[in-house]
Amino acid sequence: MENKCGCWALLKRGVRGACKPSASRDSANTIPRTSLVYDAATETRYLNASNRELCPPNEAKLSSDNPDPPPTDNKSPCQLLQFTFQELKSATGNFRPDSILGEGGFGYVFKGWIEENGTAPAKPGSGITVAVKSLKPDGLQGHREWVAEVDFLGQLHHPNLVKLIGYCIEDDQRLLVYEFMTRGSLENHLFRRTIPLPWSNRIMIALGAAKGLAFLHGGPEPVIYRDFKTSNILLDSEYNAKLSDFGLAKAGPQGDKTHVSTRVVGTYGYAAPEYVMTGHLTSKSDVYSFGVVLLEILTGRRSMDKKRPSGEQNLVAWARPYLADKRKLYQLVDPRLELHYSLKGVQKVSQLAYNCLSRDPKSRPTMDEVVKALIPLQDLNDLAILSYHSRLSQQARRKKKSEGTQQHTNAASKSIRDSPLNTSKQRCR
Ligand SMILES: Nc1ncnc2c1ncn2[C@@H]1O[C@H](COP(=O)(O)OP(=O)(O)OP(=O)(O)O)[C@@H](O)[C@H]1O
Ligand SMILES: [Mg+2]
Numbered sequence: 001m002e003n004k005c006g007c008w009a010l011l012k013r014g015v016r017g018a019c020k021p022s023a024s025r026d027s028a029n030t031i032p033r034t035s036l037v038y039d040a041a042t043e044t045r046y047l048n049a050s051n052r053e054l055c056p057p058n059e060a061k062l063s064s065d066n067p068d069p070p071p072t073d074n075k076s077p078c079q080l081l082q083f084t085f086q087e088l089k090s091a092t093g094n095f096r097p098d099s100i101l102g103e104g105g106f107g108y109v110f111k112g113w114i115e116e117n118g119t120a121p122a123k124p125g126s127g128i129t130v131a132v133k134s135l136k137p138d139g140l141q142g143h144r145e146w147v148a149e150v151d152f153l154g155q156l157h158h159p160n161l162v163k164l165i166g167y168c169i170e171d172d173q174r175l176l177v178y179e180f181m182t183r184g185s186l187e188n189h190l191f192r193r194t195i196p197l198p199w200s201n202r203i204m205i206a207l208g209a210a211k212g213l214a215f216l217h218g219g220p221e222p223v224i225y226r227d228f229k230t231s232n233i234l235l236d237s238e239y240n241a242k243l244s245d246f247g248l249a250k251a252g253p254q255g256d257k258t259h260v261s262t263r264v265v266g267t268y269g270y271a272a273p274e275y276v277m278t279g280h281l282t283s284k285s286d287v288y289s290f291g292v293v294l295l296e297i298l299t300g301r302r303s304m305d306k307k308r309p310s311g312e313q314n315l316v317a318w319a320r321p322y323l324a325d326k327r328k329l330y331q332l333v334d335p336r337l338e339l340h341y342s343l344k345g346v347q348k349v350s351q352l353a354y355n356c357l358s359r360d361p362k363s364r365p366t367m368d369e370v371v372k373a374l375i376p377l378q379d380l381n382d383l384a385i386l387s388y389h390s391r392l393s394q395q396a397r398r399k400k401k402s403e404g405t406q407q408h409t410n411a412a413s414k415s416i417r418d419s420p421l422n423t424s425k426q427r428c429r
Pocket of ligand 1: 105109
């Protein structure tokens with residue numbers, strides 16, 4: 001597979017390359033090492049981020065008989081820096097409110113600056129720009145997600161996974177330090193910005209995110225991401241997509257096992273129906289979530305949107321009939337794109353989304369197949385606007401021939417009404 005240049009070798013336990021030992025950090029301040037997979041944690045915790053809690057809270061209460069898994073050693077994951085709380089406080093200007101990049105279920109994310117090659121804070125605008133995620137002090141559950149994040153991202157390296165630079169664990173403080181992703185999340189670009197994300201960027205982002213998932217699924221110890229959604233796809237200055245947030249990630253089935261059984265966690269609107277029903281998790285659950293994100297990219301609609309009329313609130317349910325009918329496909333396209341999208345690209349993306357969203361998990365493609373399907377879509381230049389203009393001029397020429405001095409504007413408005421591309425009012429400007 002193209003660009004499958006991530007690093008899986010580090011997953012093997014005991015591989016500790018260039019860990020930076022930190023001064024004055026005793027063993028109590030190092031990460032509790034667990035297996036790569038945090039099974040006990042993911043089996044028992046529930047997500048208090050309201051939009052991610054998919055199981056009834058009473059089923060998923062943290063219990064005191066489920067203690068924090070013991071540290072297996074006191075080493076840090078390879079290459080991660082260990083920061084003190086004071087260093088990160090200074091790096092973010094005392095966690096200034098105006099440096100907040102966003103807020104998720106587990107706390108705020110701040111912009112900060114650190115010196116190159118070290119943990120020392122730097123002046124704003126100098127050194128390396130970082131994103132510092134500070135977990136709300138909500139006890140065991142937050143800590144477990146924090147550990148899962150450090151455990152996975154500390155060891156998985158790929159151009160389409162966000163880079164975890166380091167962490168801080170001090171008393172009940174849990175922080176994570178990531179590379180700063182200049183353009184923020186895909187969610188921001190699709191749903192919060194006034195300028196629509198161009199079609200070519202949408203394809204590029206879908207492809208990058210697909211490569212990230214394919215890497216996770218394709219390694220010697222497959223990982224199921226479990227929280228694939230637009231807010232977890234971050235973008236660098238060139239719109240390269242990187243997956244963030246591995247707090248819910250889980251090791252895939254081993255050997256001849258077909259699935260892993262877990263409690264149902266994730267985000268409403270993205271989780272695969274069979275996983276929600278049975279708790280059986282496979283990599284095809286991620287493929288379903290990818291299908292939902294692909295639909296969001298295509299339509300500019302959120303996977304769940306309570307502000308829309310009933311019947312349109314659940315994106316997948318609303319879009320299915322359109323996906324299944326070639327003549328209706330273009331009604332799905334984000335109206336803010338107007339006619340600036342590839343005609344063939346829309347067909348292919350719709351087909352791919354339809355396959356990823358298949359109710360039968362076995363019929364869904366693998367992420368490798370998704371990547372292969374998306375690669376050629378980057379080069380398509382058959383923009384709807386070009387087709388529209390050529391239709392327009394053809395019709396105008398024909399009209400001129402037959403009617404002599406017929407006004408051009410009449411031809412234009414008729415062609416808009418007749419065009420199969422223009423089924424949505426917004427695109428008929
Ligand atoms: N490395 C980063 N660089 C730049 N911005 C970031 C970075 N990480 C997170 N953000 C911003 O902070 C926001 C919050 O991120 P966070 O992962 O905490 O929550 P979320 O993904 O929005 O929600 P949830 O808790 O449901 O996963 C993101 O949407 C993004 O805008
Ligand atoms: Mg997130």
